[in-house]
Amino acid sequence: MRLGEAHLDQSNFMLENLRKHIVELDAEESRRAAREAVDAGIDVESILSKGVGLALEEVSRRYDRGEYFLSELVMAGEVVNEVLTEVLPRIKKGENEAAVIEKGTVVIGTVQGDLHDIGKNIVSTFMSALGLRVIDLGVDVPPERFVEEVRRSRAQIMGLSCLLTTTLPAMKRTIEALQESGLRPTVKIIVGGRPVTETLARELGADAYGHDAPDGARKALKLLGRE
Ligand code: B12
Structure with a gap:
């Protein structure tokens, strides 16, 4: 086996280990596995997509099959937040250290009725790492709160996150509220x-859609004409 292959093998093993601990809802072991992966030099995007993302897909499948219940979903959220405390600070200190100049302001939040914030928090971190000033309004944010903060901060971008199909109408109402405000x-x-x-984003009247955090952060820069 060549050196590169051995490294790839070790990375895959570490990511598999991380997934296993997250799916088993073991916060301590998950956090340890995440730290080891970061220390071994595995890039943050891979840890988030192949580690955290795939693990949560498995949690979601178990929930759909009735093997996990709401309490397990809650725990999965908590375990992932623990993992993120190991992983996200490395983005800020990492390759983007030079990008501290603020290139624009983004007001971001999870729309009204929706309490999911793991993905939104990752997107915020990637946007900050690319030099954007990010104002995070949290979860369950009413349309008028988005509008108020966009006006106050003179943000150039409003970012909306939504995880439930039932809260898609709230996303629409938020976009309409911005239109009605004249901003x-x-x-x-x-x-x-x-x-x-992508299609739904257009139908809702948004300017861009980001399928994950790196994509969202890059598209935000593009919207500002600062790729
Ligand atoms: C963890 C979790 C929870 C936790 C959330 C904890 C937290 N702090 O966020 C808790 C327990 C609170 C929860 C509750 C519920 N949940 Co839930 N949850 C999940 C789960 C397992 C993971 C979500 C997650 O964090 N994914 C990982 C992140 C990294 O991915 P992401 O959020 O998609 O974000 C990425 C991209 O989408 C994108 N992105 C996200 N936002 C934005 C914003 C912008 C601007 C951009 C550019 C990009 C972007 O970038 C992110 C990073 O790469 C999902 C299943 C799943 N696989 O998604 C179900 C899931 C979303 N939940 C579901 C359900 C049904 C619920 C409940 C209704 C359950 C109940 N019976 O009460 C409640 C609703 C509560 C509420 N009002 O919001 C369903 C939704 C089904 C549907 N069709 O709507 C899912 C799909 C599970 C399932 N298989 O049924 N949940």
């Missing part, structure tokens, strides 16, 4: 989250 011509809108697609 829409000066503010670009980027949307994302599990039920959102």
Whole structure:
């Protein structure tokens, strides 16, 4: 086996280990596995997509099959938040250290009625790492709160996250509220989250769709004309 292959093998093993601990809802072991992966030099994007993302897909399948219940979903969220405390600070200190100049302001949040924030938090971190000033309004954010903060901060971008199909209408209402406020011509809108697609984003009246955090952060820069 060549050196490169051995390294790849070790990376795959570490990511598999991380997935296993997350799916088993073991916070301590998950956190340890995440730290080991970061220390071994596995890039953050891989840890998030092949580790955290795939593990949560498995948790979701078990929930769909009735093997996991809401309490397990809650625990999975908590375990992943633990993992993220190991992983996300490395993005800020990592390759993007030079990008501290603020290139624009983004007001981001999870729309009204929706409490999912893991994905949104990762997107915020990637956007900050690319030099954007990010104002995170949290979860269950009413349309008028988005509008108020966009006006106050003079943000150029509004970012909306939504994980439930039932809260897609809240995403629409938020975009409409921005239109009604008269601010829409000066503010670009980027949307994302599990039920959102490129087509849906267009239908909702957004300017861009990000399928994951790196994509969302890159598209935000593009909206500002600063690729
Ligand atoms: C963890 C979890 C929870 C946790 C959330 C904890 C937290 N702090 O976020 C808790 C327990 C609170 C929860 C509750 C519920 N959940 Co839940 N949950 C999940 C689970 C397992 C993981 C979500 C997640 O964090 N994914 C990982 C992140 C990294 O991915 P992501 O969010 O998609 O984000 C990425 C992209 O989408 C994108 N992105 C996201 N937002 C944005 C925004 C922008 C601007 C951009 C550019 C990109 C972007 O980038 C992110 C990073 O790469 C999913 C299943 C799944 N696989 O998604 C179910 C899931 C979303 N939940 C579901 C359900 C049904 C619920 C409940 C209704 C359950 C209940 N019976 O009460 C409640 C609803 C509560 C509420 N009002 O919101 C369903 C939704 C089904 C549907 N069709 O709508 C899912 C799909 C599970 C399932 N298989 O049924 N949940």
